[in-house]
Amino acid sequence: MKELVDIAERVAAQLIARKQTIAVAESSAGGLISASLLAVPGASAYYLGGAVVYTRDARRVLMDISDDGMKGFRSSSEPYAQLLAEQMRSRFKCDWGLSETGAAGPTGNRYGDAAGHSCMAVAGPATEVMTLETGSDDRFANMQVFAATALKLLLRKLEG
Numbered sequence: 782m783k784e785l786v787d788i789a790e791r792v793a794a795q796l797i798a799r800k801q802t803i804a805v806a807e808s809s810a811g812g813l814i815s816a817s818l819l820a821v822p823g824a825s826a827y828y829l830g831g832a833v834v835y836t837r838d839a840r841r842v843l844m845d846i847s848d849d850g851m852k853g854f855r856s857s858s859e860p861y862a863q864l865l866a867e868q869m870r871s872r873f874k875c876d877w878g879l880s881e882t883g884a885a886g887p888t889g890n891r892y893g894d895a896a897g898h899s900c901m902a903v904a905g906p907a908t909e910v911m912t913l914e915t916g917s918d919d920r921f922a923n924m925q926v927f928a929a930t931a932l933k934l935l936l937r938k939l940e941g
Contacts, residue, residue: 782813782820782925784925785816785817785820785929788817788929788936789817789818789820789821792932792935792936792939793818793823795939796876796877796939797823797826799876799939801875801876801877802827802829802873802875802876802877803818803827803876803877803878803879804830804831804869804872805818805830805831805832805869805880806831806832806843806865806866806868806869806878806880806881807831807832807880807882807928807931808833808834808835808856808883809882809883809899809923809924809927810881810924810927810931811924813925813928814831814881814928815828817928817932818831818932830873831869832844844865844868844869845868845872846864856882857883857884857892857898857900858882858900859902859910859911860910861882861900862882862910863880863902863904863908863910865902866880866902866903867902869904870904876905876906877903877938878905879901879902879903879904879931879935880931881900881901881928882900883898883900883913883927884898885897885899885920885924885927886917886918886923887919887920895916896917896918896923897914897916897917897923898912899912899913899923900912901930901934903935906938907941908938909937909938911930913926913930
């Protein structure tokens with residue numbers, strides 16, 4: 782968790798300096814992205830909210846994305862990660878939306894993605910989507926790597 786908080790401190794400094802805000806949607810990271818951002822003192826200046834969108838019900842209730850709204854999308858994909866990031870940004874009326882969706886392990890998901898697969902997206906003044914494949918089936922290690930990678934993706938956009 783120390784590595785995650787170290788990255789989150791750098792993200793927080795950038796957001797505070799810019800007077801910008803963020804909201805987070807994550808699935809396979811299990812809340813570690815939000816926990817890292819909230820571990821930094823003064824998080825209320827930039828962190829507006831987050832959701833662990835782990836199931837279809839969570840997607841419907843927390844993200845207000847219906848089954849019809851998922852036509853052409855599948856979980857654990859770059860387009861879905863982008864949709865989540867944009868939805869968080871829009872719903873919270875914040876500067877940045879950050880998302881993560883994947884398969885932590887020890888097995889893959891029902892879409893055929895192997896354990897260690899994750900897609901992440903940043904939506905904001907700068908947007909980027911990426912896919913990470915760790916090649917590992919270690920659930921907890923993958924969760925940490927997913928969270929760290931998502932935070933680093935956001936940090937690159939903030940520093941760039």
